[in-house]
Amino acid sequence: MKNAIVWFKTDLRLHDNETLVKAIAQNDQIIPVYCFDDAHFEETSYGFKKTGNFRAQFILEAVADLDKNLRELGSGLIVLKGKPEVEIPKLVSLHKVNKVYAKREVAYEEKQTDAQLQAELFKVKCEFETFSTSTLYHAQDLPFSIKDIPDVFSNFRKKVEKDSSIRTVFDRPQSIKSPEIPAVVLPTLEELGLSFSKIDKRAAITFVGGETVAMQRMNHYFAETKAISKYKETRNGLIGADYSSKFSAWLSLGCLSPKEIYFELKKYELQFGANESTYWLVFELLWRDYFRFMMKKYSNKFFQQSGIQDKGITVNKHNIKQLEQWINGETGVDFVDANMIELKLTGFMSNRGRQNVASYLCNDLRLDWRYGAAYFEQQLIDYDVSSNWGNWAYLAGVGNDPRGNRYFNIDKQANDYDRDKSYRKLWLAE
Ligand SMILES: Cc1cc2nc3c(=O)[nH]c(=O)nc-3n(C[C@H](O)[C@H](O)[C@H](O)COP(=O)(O)OP(=O)(O)OC[C@H]3O[C@@H](n4cnc5c(N)ncnc54)[C@H](O)[C@@H]3O)c2cc1C
Numbered sequence: 001m002k003n004a005i006v007w008f009k010t011d012l013r014l015h016d017n018e019t020l021v022k023a024i025a026q027n028d029q030i031i032p033v034y035c036f037d038d039a040h041f042e043e044t045s046y047g048f049k050k051t052g053n054f055r056a057q058f059i060l061e062a063v064a065d066l067d068k069n070l071r072e073l074g075s076g077l078i079v080l081k082g083k084p085e086v087e088i089p090k091l092v093s094l095h096k097v098n099k100v101y102a103k104r105e106v107a108y109e110e111k112q113t114d115a116q117l118q119a120e121l122f123k124v125k126c127e128f129e130t131f132s133t134s135t136l137y138h139a140q141d142l143p144f145s146i147k148d149i150p151d152v153f154s155n156f157r158k159k160v161e162k163d164s165s166i167r168t169v170f171d172r173p174q175s176i177k178s179p180e181i182p183a184v185v186l187p188t189l190e191e192l193g194l195s196f197s198k199i200d201k202r203a204a205i206t207f208v209g210g211e212t213v214a215m216q217r218m219n220h221y222f223a224e225t226k227a228i229s230k231y232k233e234t235r236n237g238l239i240g241a242d243y244s245s246k247f248s249a250w251l252s253l254g255c256l257s258p259k260e261i262y263f264e265l266k267k268y269e270l271q272f273g274a275n276e277s278t279y280w281l282v283f284e285l286l287w288r289d290y291f292r293f294m295m296k297k298y299s300n301k302f303f304q305q306s307g308i309q310d311k312g313i314t315v316n317k318h319n320i321k322q323l324e325q326w327i328n329g330e331t332g333v334d335f336v337d338a339n340m341i342e343l344k345l346t347g348f349m350s351n352r353g354r355q356n357v358a359s360y361l362c363n364d365l366r367l368d369w370r371y372g373a374a375y376f377e378q379q380l381i382d383y384d385v386s387s388n389w390g391n392w393a394y395l396a397g398v399g400n401d402p403r404g405n406r407y408f409n410i411d412k413q414a415n416d417y418d419r420d421k422s423y424r425k426l427w428l429a430e
Contacts, residue, residue, distance in 0.1 A: 054347030065210025307398025
């Protein structure tokens, strides 16, 4: 009897999940596992939680949904809490597991955890195999080796669009054979060192974790409302659910696969027509891919002040008061403040807002950009290690921006994107 563990991490879905499909094909029984990793709930050296209340709630919902969907196929999810490299080997011994299947990581800490787990598994003669499941283009299909990926996005994009193609999606399994898996018991927010925060009712969208709601959202944004057909014109919006796709939170936990989005979009284009907007969503998904490949290329440089350019930058002495004013939306610059309040009270901020508040921290306050990135890491529901640190490094002038020193004139931006001040009124109202 061949038993395998499928270790779910940020791939909390049954559709287009190569890890799961391969494990089912190669084994008699599958034991799906999720581990609430203690390291993800610690405080970072910047003084913020690695995971804040909003995202933790979203993760709990996504894990519960995965368990429900697995049970419909005859399986279920074992939920652990602790260090994966300690907890997973215990399960391996208990169930006589031959192999652990998991998603491949690119970021430094995640890779360390995998390496530690692999070393522990080796001691009990258990194999460990990982699969690249989070990008639109598979790393192996890129027209360059990772080390040769251009550091300028448009050079990367043009060559990829010309010389590479997107693999088809993996079908959702029809059934899964598993040993009996007891009813799932999720940790409480308090057990994770957090507490419940009610999301402000002005939030652009209610994010509910899990593949089920992710699919509903995709259907809403595509066929139901056809909002996708206007995406290019609306994507710089600030208010409401449909100015942009809002896929980010589900993408970050892998509740939604970018390939699934792509092929759904192709179907949509056949039925309702392709235009610049439908293309632009794929363009943005390529940015997401790019930051992930860049993380693979430059690893922990993305977490250093000098970034991938090894460039010394001048920042002011750490100023906790200014940092707190930025966090709390009390800088006195109304457009920055409105955006920071939205983030604080909802766990989300538009892309336009993110660019402005990041530029303000880097260029106007001239603080160490990593404090901003670390606060976003705590606060964002859609936090994704590569997209977050990659975008921050970009705006700090130490990442993939060929122009360097990208400065946002906040007054002009506020005037261009919030001319009638409705966004600022929404968030700055008493
Ligand atoms: C300082 C800063 C920090 C950011 N941190 C994150 C983060 O932690 N997680 C995250 O998912 N995105 C991050 N972004 C990118 C972007 O702001 C969000 O992906 C987007 O606002 C999410 O809303 P949406 O899904 O409606 O996006 P849409 O406009 O609908 O875009 C569709 C998808 O394309 C991808 N995408 C779009 N823009 C970018 C981009 N600039 N970089 C990478 N991917 C992109 C996302 O997966 C997004 O869901 C950050 C941007 C900045 C400037």
